[in-house]
Amino acid sequence: MRDKNPEKRIRILDAALKVFATRGFYNAKVSEVAKEAGVADGTIYLYFESKDALLIALFEDRMQRLIARANDEIARTEGTVLDKIRQAIALHLSLVLDDPDLAEFITVELRQSGKFVKEYDNPKFTEYLRIFRDLVLAGQEQGLIRRTVDARLVVRAIFGALDELLLTLSLTHRNRSVDLNATVDGLCDIFFDGIRARPAH
Numbered sequence: 001m002r003d004k005n006p007e008k009r010i011r012i013l014d015a016a017l018k019v020f021a022t023r024g025f026y027n028a029k030v031s032e033v034a035k036e037a038g039v040a041d042g043t044i045y046l047y048f049e050s051k052d053a054l055l056i057a058l059f060e061d062r063m064q065r066l067i068a069r070a071n072d073e074i075a076r077t078e079g080t081v082l083d084k085i086r087q088a089i090a091l092h093l094s095l096v097l098d099d100p101d102l103a104e105f106i107t108v109e110l111r112q113s114g115k116f117v118k119e120y121d122n123p124k125f126t127e128y129l130r131i132f133r134d135l136v137l138a139g140q141e142q143g144l145i146r147r148t149v150d151a152r153l154v155v156r157a158i159f160g161a162l163d164e165l166l167l168t169l170s171l172t173h174r175n176r177s178v179d180l181n182a183t184v185d186g187l188c189d190i191f192f193d194g195i196r197a198r199p200a201h
Contacts, residue, residue, distance in 0.1 A: 004046070004047070008037075008039065008043070008047075009047050011037045011038070011039070012033065012034075012037045012039065012043075012044060012047060012048075012054070013054075013057065013058050013061050014037070015033050015034075015036035015037035015038075016028075016033045016036075016037075016054050016055070016058050017058055017062070017101050017102060017105055018036055018101055019032050019033045019036050020055070020058070020105055020109045021100075021101035021102075021104045021105050021109065022101075024108075024109060024112065025051075025055060025109040025110075025112040025113060026112045028051070030044050030045075030051055030054070033054070050115075052113050052114075052115040052116065053115075055109070055110070055113050055115075055116060056113075056115070056116055056120055058105070059105075059106070059110060059116070059124065060124050062102055062105070062106070063124035063125065063127075063128060064124060066091075066092075066095075066128065067124070067127055067128055067131065069091065070088055070091055070092075070128070070131050071131065073087055073088075073091055074087055074088060074131070074135070080139075080142075080144060081135055081138045081139040081142060081144055081145070082139065082144055082145075082188075082192060084135055085132070085135050085136070085139070085158075085188070085191075086184065086188050088131060088132060088135065089158070089162065089184055089187060089188060090180070090181075090184045092162045092166065093162065093165060093166055093169065093180060093183060093184060094180060095166060096166060096169040096170055096178060096180075097178065097180065100170065103166055103169070103170045104170045106166075107163060107166050107167040107170055108167065108170070129155050129156075129159060132155045132158055132159065133151055133152065133155045136151040136154050136155060137151050154191075157191075158191060161187060161190075161191075162187075165183060165187065169183070
């Protein structure tokens with residue numbers, strides 16, 4: 001009978017995050033994850049059929065946590081839809097300080113798995129983007145965001161910027177301090193007000 005202890009599964013996922021972030025997904029061995037989790041090598045395969053399956057399960061677990069946190073913080077954020085979008089942006093970029101292993105995992109290591117990139121349907125990512133899409137649509141309904149822009153394109157552009165910025169911050173923050181508020185404000189200024197110069201009044 002297979003051992004399906006939920007606490008042990010969580011311990012394995014936590015260990016996988018640490019090992020993948022430290023060693024890199026490609027170089028990491030299942031035996032290293034098992035050692036970090038304090039379980040036998042074979043125990044990993046009671047929960048996950050392969051290293052790629054472990055990576056996908058880890059992604060889904062962490063994304064579910066991020067989705068729940070984003071929904072909670074957006075619900076508690078006062079102000080306009082633009083304030084809520086700023087909070088969602090800040091939450092994503094704050095991973096570099098709050099959970100640097102996760103920041104590196106989602107920006108670097110996920111791309112090392114061919115199964116994840118080519119075969120995985122990625123429903124959690126779609127659910128995460130839906131948070132931003134709903135905010136953009138609400139902003140259009142309220143007249144705060146132009147109705148002529150495609151909400152899906154806006155969301156993809158925002159996430160593309162977030163992904164690149166989080167990657168850059170992940171690779172540099174260990175060596176120098178990060179002014180997260182300035183980064184968030186700068187990104188919001190670009191998306192909310194654009195980059196075109198306007199005549200002085």
